[in-house]
Amino acid sequence: MKLTTKFTLLVTGCTFLLLGSYYFMSIHSASNAFLKFNQQTVVLTSQGLLNDALVSKALTKQSPTLSINxxxxxxxxxxPNQQFMLVNKRQKALSSVHDLNNDISYIPVDNGYQFKIEQADTEPLIVQFNQGQMDFVVDDTLYELFWFPRSMFKQKQAENRLLTRLADEFMLSLLVLSLIAAGLSWLGAWYFLRPLKQLKMSFLDIEHGKLDTRISVQRKDEVGEILSSFNNLASWLQGLHQQYKQMNSDLSHELRTPLHAIGSRIEAMEDGLIPMDSEQLQILARELKSINRLIDDLSLLSITESNQLSLQYANADVTQMLKTLVERYTLRAKQAGIELNSKISPNITATIDEQRVRQIVINLIDNAFKYGASGKEININLQEHDTYLAIEISDNGQGMNAEQQSAVFERFYRIQQSRSDNNSLGLGLPICMHLAQLMNSEISLVTSQGEGASFTLKLSTTS
Structure with missing residues (x-):
């Protein structure tokens, strides 16, 4: 499963879990609170309702000489359990009679009567009446009498307590869910960052020279791909380090041998042990040529590896080029007792860098003479295909095992690893490989131990 899918599922799951938990906890708290509040409200209201007849009877019993107050x-x-309010019906205003315990004000409205009752430390209570509950006249003034149970104040207080309780419970729920979310986030971060921390430590090991460092990969997501790439990089660096150590050793030997030979021969000439004639000078020239060849090969390999070599493309007769090379090697094959065969398709031309293609083919032919001479047969073939030309150089010599085949294109690698092998510097095939890659072509090898080797240069004929 991809990392993006895992992360999406984790975030989605956590979100649904938190929101769902918060929703159900809120519903449960609110349901319980409202149920209890409604039960209390029903009890308070049912117990506090006052019949109009009782009020009318009480007013009738009063002395007519009493003032309105x-x-x-x-x-x-x-x-005492009722809250009474008196409105002058003509003036549509609250009578000057007031309650010492409450601050009551009349609010004019289009339909009915509305009162605002305020108590200390309590939210204002708004009471609406569609019509007056009872009319009576005092001193030729018509009044509207209104009343409601004082238990409604308790109901209002209970409502305030309910809101406070809900707010506290919701806040507590939010706090608990936030802590759960923080915990889940930490676990998620730990899960995702654990391999990256391991990767960081492994990079530090590489930095301190522990090139054999590897990470156990058990994941199949993007992080697993990164860890696998690190292992590949570490393997490549370790191989490169070994290669350069071997290269330094080989370079030291390749340069030291001819330089030592030149120095020893010059000292012998100076001491009069050997004559300073043309034969000795030719020997010195051959040693210098060997050094120059090594330097040239290293220079060419360097610029091909860095893609700095400029190719000179032109239309070339590939058929004629190979026929010329066959003629060039015919005498050498005859002297070595090798049968040189060729199967070259006629009239094949292509837009190529002829100099570099010839250089690759010469290297492959020289390689066949060096390591395939025991088979007494070398074949040079040319075939044209739809998108490429195939130049095949094969022999029936000693061939290569799997280990040799995997390393044959590495610099300074030689089939015969003895340093006494002066016939090869181990740079020819790496140069061929990089030249082919620069020309968008490839070199393939088919070989097995004791059955010879076949190198095929596939020259791309498409732009």
Whole structure:
């Protein structure tokens, strides 16, 4: 499963878990709170309702000589569980009679009557009446009398407590879920960053020269691909390090041998042990030529590996080029007792860098003479295909095993690893490989131990 899929599923799962938990916890808390609140409200309201007949009877019993204030006070004292309000119907205003415990104000509305009752430390209570509950006249003034149970104040307080409780429970739920989310986030970060931390430590090991460092890969997502790439990189660096150590050793030997021979021969000439004639000078020239060849090969390999070699493409007669090379090697094959065969298709031309293609073919033919001479047969073939030309150089010599085949294109690698092998520097095939790659072509090898080797240069004929 890809890392993006894992991360998406993790975030989605955590989100659904948190939101779902918060939703169900909120629903549970609110349901319990509202159920309890409604039960209390029903009890308070049912117990506090006052019948109109009782109020009418109380007013009738009062002395007609009492003032409006006295009537209101006496009525409030007789029904202490009720909150009474008196409105001058003509003036549409609250009577000057007021309650010492509450601050009551009349709010004019288009339909009905509305009152605002405020108590200390409590949210204002708004009471709406569609019509007056009872009319009565005092001193030729018509009043509207309204009342409601004082238990509604308790109901309002209970409502405030309910809201406070819900707010506290929701806040607690949010805090708990936030802690759970933080924990899940930490676990997710730990899960995703653990291999990256391991990767960091492995890079530090590589930096300190531990090139054999590897990471166990058990994941199949993008992180697993990164860890696998690190292992590949570490293997490549380790191989490169070994290769350069071997290269330095080989270079030291390849340069030391001819230089030592030149120095020894010059000292012998100076001491009069050997004559300073043309034969000795030719020997010195051959040694210098060997050094120059090594330097030229290293220079060419360097610029081909860095893609800095400039190719000179032109239309060339590939058939004629190979026929010329066959003629060039015919005498050498005859002297070595080797049968040189060729099967070259006629009239094949292509846009190539003829100099570099010839250089590759010469290297492959020289390689066949060096390591395939025991088979007494070398074949040079040319065939044209739809998108490429195939130049095959094969022999029936000693061939190569799997280990040799995998290393044959590495610099300074020689089939015969003895340093006494002066016939090869181990640079020819690496140069051929890089030249072919620069020309968008390839070199393939088919070989097995004791059955010879076949190198095929596939020259691309497409742009």
């Amino acid at each position: 006295e009537k209101f006070t006496q009525l409030s004292n007789e029904f």
